[in-house]
Amino acid sequence: MIRTRKRRIGVLTALVTAGALLAGCSTSAAAGGGSGSDTVHWGTKQIATAWDPVVTGSTGATNYLTPIYESLFTLNEKREVKPALAESYSYNQAGDQITIRLKPKLTFQDGTPVNAEAVKFHIDRIKSQQNSALKGSYNNVKSATVIDDLTVRLDLGQQDYQIPRLLSVRGGMLPSKAAAQADPVKLSQTNPVGAGPYKVVEIVPESKIVLEKWDGYWDAANIHVKRIEINFGIDANTLVPGLQSGVYNFAQIDGSQIQQARSAGFDILAGVNRQWGSTFLSLNVNKAPFTDPKVVEAIRYAVNPAEFATKLGFGEGEPSHQPFPKGHPAYVDALDSEHPYNPARAREILAKAGYADGAISFDIAGVATNFDQVAEVLQGQLKAVGIRTTIKLTDFANWGKGYYGKTLAASIFGYVGRDSHVQALTEHYDTGGVLNLSSPYTSAPFQQALKAVRATPLDSPDYPSRLQAAAKAGYENGSTVSLYTYASAIAKKKSLSDLPAIDGFLSWKGVTFTHGD
Template identity: 70%
Template sequence: MRFPSRRRPSAVVAVVVAVMAMVVAGCGGSAAGGSTSDSTIKWGVKSIQANWDPIVTGSTGATIYLTPIYESLFTVDGERNIVPALASGYEYNPAGDQITVRLKPGLTFQDGSPVDAEAVKFNIERIKTQENSALKGSYNNVKAATVVDPLTVRLDLGQQDYQIPYLLAVRGGMLPSKAAAADPGRLNTAAPVGAGPFKVVSYDPESTIVLEKWDGYWDAASIKVSRIEINFGIDPSTLVAGLQSGVYNWAQLDPQQADEAKKAGFDVLADTDRQWGSTFLSLNANVAPFTDPAVREAVRYAINPDEFATKLTFGLGQPAHQPYPQGHPSNVSALDSEYRYDPAKARDILAKAGYADGAISFDLNGIAGNFEQAAELVQGQLKAVGITANITLKDQANWGKGYFGKQQAASIYGWVGRDSHVQGLTEHFDTGGVLNLSSPTTSPQFQEALKVVRATPIDSPDYEAKLKAAARAGYENGTTVSLFTYPSVVAKDKSISDPPAIDGYQSWKGVQFTPGPQ
């Protein structure tokens, strides 16, 4: 199967002190500043990770911090092929509406409890029933999980669905310990336990999580890094200086910092075949003023994606007219011209629907520290057609209550793809979709196309055409308005080898430190 800020004074002080120490020692800033003798990844991040339970974590972007801790039933390689992980294999029944998954024998979670069929069943049932589950919509077609024997679990499906192995890979298939998940609140906020390559040894929710290599990992031989220290809530303006001083040797950067990091001598990973994100405006068809289809249509023509790409991605991104970037199997070229920026047409649509200038007003929600500039551009573009958007930014937890509770009229948000392309579509356009602000509203056009693509084996010659048909039906009849697509920027010390280039997934397999010049 193939597929084509928050500011933290202590952190700032640490960076300044370290830089001053280098100057005193006569060392200019360089990419060789960090010590690599203990094979420790010292990771700087501006955001704070709020959730550590993969079932609760709505953002795929946030799962890059979970992948060291948790392992999935399956994973994917650089060519999007399914690869066994905790599971050894799977098979479908002839009708394609039932899949049996076999687990590898003798595996345990980091707390010593068994990786078995009961753990799989328990977590799938949590996904489907837990109130704060962010994967509920993705598992809509999984109707039941049955333990066949200690190492075999059967999933009964609502309809033919050959996408399930991808759903069980990486983000959708990360498996927490059943024993730890018996207290889901603690698992999520204080004590994450999985079966991945690294085990949590200390955690400060406001600043740092420290992970050490776990020898019980099924593929421990491929893990060369001994320790990962993730530092959260770092003032982004200090990240490159922190790299130069050796406080960090790995950092998530904003696009505007990429050139600075390159000039400082660091490797910069900024390509969409590795990690990409797409920012969008999400409208709620169940909350005024977007209960009116004319208002939703006018907004689409009022938005100018080119302005977002030009002003916010610093030459690294693309204007977006759909959730997937160019070159992705789900990208539909026809959508790029279907809703071209046309403010005159937007005004005409509103006038014909009976709306005068200034008659439409709504709260435009978003996460503080992430979407200020994008919100201001949306506000300005809508103002030009007579719509008032009142920017309302909140911390992630309070924003999430309204967004995931489907209470907001509109919000700016982003995503970084899904391992199953169909899962990406369902999360945007299906009933229960975590990114579908209009949920439970969906469209019959999308549902019909979704049924067709699910029933198509992923190695079928016409699979991609059916996938594109479902993507088009979802976007045309949904309430997502795409803005721009961009690569997630990572800067790292040159002594650290590149991680595998896997779409939307941070793998540490094979990553190692190489000795620098003596």
């Protein structure tokens, strides 16, 4: 009897202790999760493998780099180019030279100066480093010349008024020359050093990065969040529960989770004016069966973007016949009606070109776990017009060899836009473009339209029409088959104020924590 009572008391004590501990954990998690804290606890399923902007290129991964690196110019909510590390720029009369003036007395986080030498070194590195992902984007920048400590001149291959946009945010983040010179691998893996609002406190490769506000930032007065912790490789299914439990207060979520996060009372930041992605099928016109333009045309009619948007977009997807979402400056209305979904027409084109049912077959490549569902839907659509396909998905490294080496015949891929509209077009349709699987192929009509838009100042009234003309010429004469576009979603606690809505840029300027979640 005594033993039983003792046991009961023991069990009760253990339960009370466990309850107290859990309550303590819950309180601390909630506090850490945002309310009353100045730390952003950011969860994402993605994994950042490189921290050098030259290596990452202008991709979605730049969201993790922009807190560390500042660019020469930045973008405001109207997508206008504004000074950042640079205070001004000016073009020569011919428009083939741009002179950039830097702000005085700026330093990188390692204390070395932000000067013309650092800019020249960066441009030279973009053009010469073997694993540079920006090489193609800087094709038209022939050389950088130091004029004085704060002035640098870029000589261009042809008239090009897009350079300030290229030097903004995703394509223009400037790393410390000293850090890059000392060890570019270390810069990319363990020691990223920029002149951005946050400096790195801790990196756990492919798992976590801890950033702290850097008071030396040129616009530090506008940075109110003291600390950002980004947790990588988080199972997508645990992100919303993580928000609910207070482990995170900011998370990049999948379209399929938006409704769940919204129902749980979190703010959702999603829209084509913020973060978006475009999924497409890249075809290689240098490889059979795509050497025949009729096959490419038939595939464009066979693809039903609406099915992708409905089944994979979860209300945030839009059918698309071009790699830009509605509302984007390079979006062309006419392209949507040029190749409407018409399987009968696709069959007719193939039959007229002499292809019997099932005569065309090819492999659909892609990155496993990223494009499985897209590949399955696409395979079904192509099968319906008599095109046989085999899905061959693999890991990113192996797929990348074939895609970037332009040896694949067809692959599914996606992209998240670029700050320079021309950069977006050249990457899709120009020789050497990272998204142009048919490279070195490029079309004469596109090159002509590209030259025209490059030669048009950004504030010219002709700029929008010339940009759209280039976008149209690129798509019509290129080998990309657009599938759908979607808004990438961020779920956050209400205690964290909204980030500025700037296409493709997570800017932390002006973002604050409020209390009373």
